[in-house]
Amino acid sequence: MRPSGFLAKTSALAIKDLRVELRGRDTLPPMLAFAFTVALVLAFAVPELPATARPTKLTVALAYVEAGFLWITVLFAGLIGFARTFEVEREEGAIDALLLAPVDRSGLFIAKAAANLVFVACVEAVVIPSLALFFAIDLGAGWLPLLGVIVLVDLGFVAAGTLFAAVAAQTRSRELVLPLLALPTLVPVFIAAIELTADLFLGAAFDDMAGRGWFAILLAFDVIYGVVAALTFELALD
Amino acid sequence: MSSQGAARRSYSDVLGLAAWASVAVALYLVFFVAREADISMGGQLQRIFYFHVPAAWISYLSFAIVFLASIAYLRTASRRWDLLAHSAAEIGVVFCTLVLITGPIWARPVWGTWWQWDARLTSTLVLWLTYVGYLFIRNLSTDGARAGRLAAVIGITGFVDVPIVHFSVQWWRTLHPSGPTVSNPAADSGLGGAELAAFFASLAAFTLLFAWLLSLRTRLGRLADRVDSLAVATESRNPAEPQRVPARNPVGEAT
Numbered sequence: 457m458r459p460s461g462f463l464a465k466t467s468a469l470a471i472k473d474l475r476v477e478l479r480g481r482d483t484l485p486p487m488l489a490f491a492f493t494v495a496l497v498l499a500f501a502v503p504e505l506p507a508t509a510r511p512t513k514l515t516v517a518l519a520y521v522e523a524g525f526l527w528i529t530v531l532f533a534g535l536i537g538f539a540r541t542f543e544v545e546r547e548e549g550a551i552d553a554l555l556l557a558p559v560d561r562s563g564l565f566i567a568k569a570a571a572n573l574v575f576v577a578c579v580e581a582v583v584i585p586s587l588a589l590f591f592a593i594d595l596g597a598g599w600l601p602l603l604g605v606i607v608l609v610d611l612g613f614v615a616a617g618t619l620f621a622a623v624a625a626q627t628r629s630r631e632l633v634l635p636l637l638a639l640p641t642l643v644p645v646f647i648a649a650i651e652l653t654a655d656l657f658l659g660a661a662f663d664d665m666a667g668r669g670w671f672a673i674l675l676a677f678d679v680i681y682g683v684v685a686a687l688t689f690e691l692a693l694d
Numbered sequence: 695m696s697s698q699g700a701a702r703r704s705y706s707d708v709l710g711l712a713a714w715a716s717v718a719v720a721l722y723l724v725f726f727v728a729r730e731a732d733i734s735m736g737g738q739l740q741r742i743f744y745f746h747v748p749a750a751w752i753s754y755l756s757f758a759i760v761f762l763a764s765i766a767y768l769r770t771a772s773r774r775w776d777l778l779a780h781s782a783a784e785i786g787v788v789f790c791t792l793v794l795i796t797g798p799i800w801a802r803p804v805w806g807t808w809w810q811w812d813a814r815l816t817s818t819l820v821l822w823l824t825y826v827g828y829l830f831i832r833n834l835s836t837d838g839a840r841a842g843r844l845a846a847v848i849g850i851t852g853f854v855d856v857p858i859v860h861f862s863v864q865w866w867r868t869l870h871p872s873g874p875t876v877s878n879p880a881a882d883s884g885l886g887g888a889e890l891a892a893f894f895a896s897l898a899a900f901t902l903l904f905a906w907l908l909s910l911r912t913r914l915g916r917l918a919d920r921v922d923s924l925a926v927a928t929e930s931r932n933p934a935e936p937q938r939v940p941a942r943n944p945v946g947e948a949t
Contacts, residue, residue: 619851623844627834636830637848640823641855643816644862651866673862684854688847691768 465559469567474574476544483540484575491533491583498525499590511658522591523653527609527646529583530576531639534613537575539634541568541621551693561690569618569685576610598656601665605656608674609649612681616641619685622692648673706909713902720744720899723892731889736804744892746796748900749789750818755904756786757825757853764849767842773919776842779849781911783828785904790822813864820859824852 477483502522505514545551557564584606588595595602617638624634648670655665665671724744731740759782767775797815798808809815828848835841885893 616851619847623831623847626836626840626844627831628836629834633827633830633834636823637827640820640827641851643820644855644858647862647866669865673858673865677858680854680858681851684851688768688850691843692847 462559462563465557466563466567466570469557469559469564470570473544473567473571477571477575480544482543483537484578487533487537487575487579488582490536491529491579492586494529494532495525495583495586495590498529499587501525502591516654516658519654519657520650522587522593523650523657526584526587526653527649529587530580531613531642531646532635533579533583534572534576534617535635535638537579538572538614538617538621538638539624539631541572541618542625546625555693561693562686564693565618565686565689568622569614572618572621573610573614576614580606580610593657595656596659598659601662602653602656604671605649605652605674608671608678609645612645612674612677613642615678615681615685616645619681619689619692622689626692644673645677648677702909702913706906706913709902709906709909713899713906716895716899716902720892720895723888723895728889728892729886734804736800739800739803742796742800744896746793746800747893748897749792749796751897752900752904753786753790753793753818753821755901756782756789757821757856760786760825760828760849761853764846767846768850773842776846777912777915777919778908779846780832780842781908781915783825783832783845783849784911785907787822787825787829789900789904790818790825793818794822811863811866813860813866816863816866817856817859820863821852821856824848824855828852 502518502525505518511519542551545554554564555561584602587593617634620634620637620641624630624637627633651668651670652665652674655668724741728741728744730738736742760779763775763779763782766772767779797818801810802808828845831845831848832841835844
């Protein structure tokens with residue numbers, strides 16, 4: 457059966473990208489290995505503190521550093537993967553064929569972003585347990601809110617990252633341009649992610665976390681960049 | 695064509711004269727009329743404020759122009775808007791750099807530190823990085839027409855980020871009451887009439903200077919376009935004899 461609706465076509469394109477990855481294994485395994493290695497190296501920078509029942513100044517500072525390390529690892533590994541968003545098409549000269557796909561260009565954006573989302577989720581599935589192990593973090597009941605934070609961060613990260621990957625793909629020195637564009641833009645996402653994650657590492661209650669407004673920043677970024685990226689993606693491509 | 699160009703030139707010359715005159719007036723007011731500020735605001739050093747704040751205003755104005763001209767360019771595909779966006783971005787980055795240099799020079803003796811992770815400072819730095827990225831896209835793009843479109847996308851997404859960055863860094867630091875809080879230098883500095891006059895004169899001078907630079911930069915861009923089209927025209931006339939520029943070899947010279 458041929459896909460006909462917008463959703464069916466978009467998911468067909470996304471599945472195509474994932475299938476290429478499944479057969480070639482060019483992007484995800486290096487991303488995962490990179491993320492794991494970075495997590496390992498960063499673990500050497502974290503000092504061991506005596507266990508305390510209550511958060512002290514030192515444990516609070518450490519929680520922020522650990523949250524920062526976590527998101528830096530995800531961000532860098534993610535950007536390395538995003539830089540390859542159009543690599544298959546570029547290498548095989550198939551970008552025109554991709555543009556001919558009988559779907560609105562925003563569908564193309566959603567398909568590429570969805571494939572990138574899967575990659576980032578895989579990276580997080582490796583990095584977060586590894587870092588929890590390395591840093592001896594016990595999340596307790598905090599894992600469910602953390603999942604919410606991850607989803608909100610990933611949506612904005614993938615939306616902005618996929619758009620900038622399309623822009624960077626058409627420049628010389630692509631690999632350098634992508635972080636140059638993406639990192640300043642992602643500053644709000646990064647700050648919000650660190651604040652929320654550090655709160656969870658310190659065992660904050662969900663209500664306290666939600667009351668601080670960081671979810672609103674993430675949500676605003678997701679919505680704004682989701683819309684802007686879907687609208688400008690086609691202009692960046694042709 | 696030539697009359698239109700001449701009209702543009704004289705318009706630009708008038709702007710240039712006005713800019714230089716207003717700069718002279720502003721300098722006089724800033725250094726000879728405005729009184730020395732309280733020592734808690736830096737004393738004589740407080741005069742940097744008359745350059746710092748107008749430079750910040752010009753950089754924000756430039757980036758707003760980049761944003762609007764980028765949208766106009768994507769809608770019309772007219773080279774005029776592309777050139778305006780490019781010119782405004784270059785000038786904006788220059789003035790934003792001035793903001794980031796003059797700020798720390800004042801802050802070092804007054805706050806006791808070159809840099810504070812204050813909301814305003816952080817968002818200015820992020821903004822500067824964004825538009826440096828914009829200029830990189832211009833220079834690293836593989837072909838000219840595409841560079842305009844790619845840069846326009848960055849000009850839009852970068853500006854949209856400004857309010858989000860602003861709120862996030864504001865909450866980030868307000869929620870960490872460690873370290874001194876940074877107040878707006880204008881708010882409690884007791885600027886009197888003479889100081890306000892100097893400030894607004896400086897603001898006007900910077901704005902005129904900006905308008906003049908913008909007209910010069912867009913003219914430069916138009917002339918560069920003409921040179922390019924002339925080069926293409928001569929090339930297509932004698933395709934058999936491509937003009938050869940003797941390549942300089944800096945390594946070869948030594949041997």
